[in-house]
Amino acid sequence: SDHNLDYPASPDAIDWSTHYPAFAGTGKTPEFADVGCGFGGLLIALAPLFPDTLMLGMEIRVQVSQYVQDRIAALRATTKPETPDAETSSPGPYQNVSIVRANAMKFFPNYFRKHSLSAIFFLFPDPHFKQRKHKARIISPTLLAEYAYALRPGGIVYTITDVLDLHEWMKTHLENFPLFEPVDEETLRSEGKGPILDAVRQSTEEGKKVERNNGDKWLACFRRIEVKRE
Ligand code: SAM
DSSP: OOTTOOOOSSGGGOOGGGTOGGGTTSOOOOOEEEETOTTOHHHHHHTTTSTTSOEEEEEOOHHHHHHHHHHHHHHHHHTOOSSOOTTTOOOOTTTTEEEEEOOHHHHHHHHOOTTOEEEEEEESOOOOOSGGGGGGSSOOHHHHHHHHHHEEEEEEEEEEESOHHHHHHHHHHHHHSTTEEEOOHHHHHHTTOHHHHHHHHHTSHHHHHHHHTTOOOEEEEEEEOOOTTO
16 A cells, blocks of 8 residues: 555655665756666666666565665665766766655656656566456556656657566557557667667566576567647
8 A cells, every 4th residue: 555655745745865875956857757666777787778767666565675775775875986977077876766665557757857867666566466457457548648758759658578468458458558658679780789688688677586496587668659739
């Protein structure tokens, strides 16, 4: 239940400098959202690759989100440069990554402004196999409208799962939603998103587990389309 969770009333009510102190005063807000980030493997893999892009994980489990928070704090502490690099004024790695404990299915719009995201990740989401549990799935027409609102035109939704039925479900819903169009892996790689795709496949704890068990991984990606007069 969400009773004891504190949610921001709106994205404007969030002080991002508490999440990304090294970026305080830059006006930057998160651009990558990892929904149901689990133990944070994707964020940790992507953070050093895009040091100027702010990334936020959302995770509903208390202990797991605390673990990720501690993990980020430890990485920040151990990789802090002794003297700041005057040339790049780089704050050091992992300053650009953070996490909130949140129920993304209920509170996604409380965190992200219209068109503020360039990528949303749904990596190995809980499958909710039974028909009567399908409404618990993280992708549905209602939720897609929220994701499309937060994602800027041209932004990408990345989905991957080892459950074929869930893959078909996510694919069908995204294909049928007017603001998304499928984009294949080759196109994304030609746009320089290869490292992101590699991390999507390999960097998360769940993805590694699937690999150990020789499971299949079904990837499906979608682009947020441009619409006139939005
Ligand atoms: N993406 C991670 C990975 O690939 O390793 C974790 C995958 S795990 C199977 C699914 C995660 O989604 C769990 O950590 C679960 O707690 C989280 N989750 C489920 N429903 C959620 C929700 N409504 N909001 C936020 N997180 C959620």
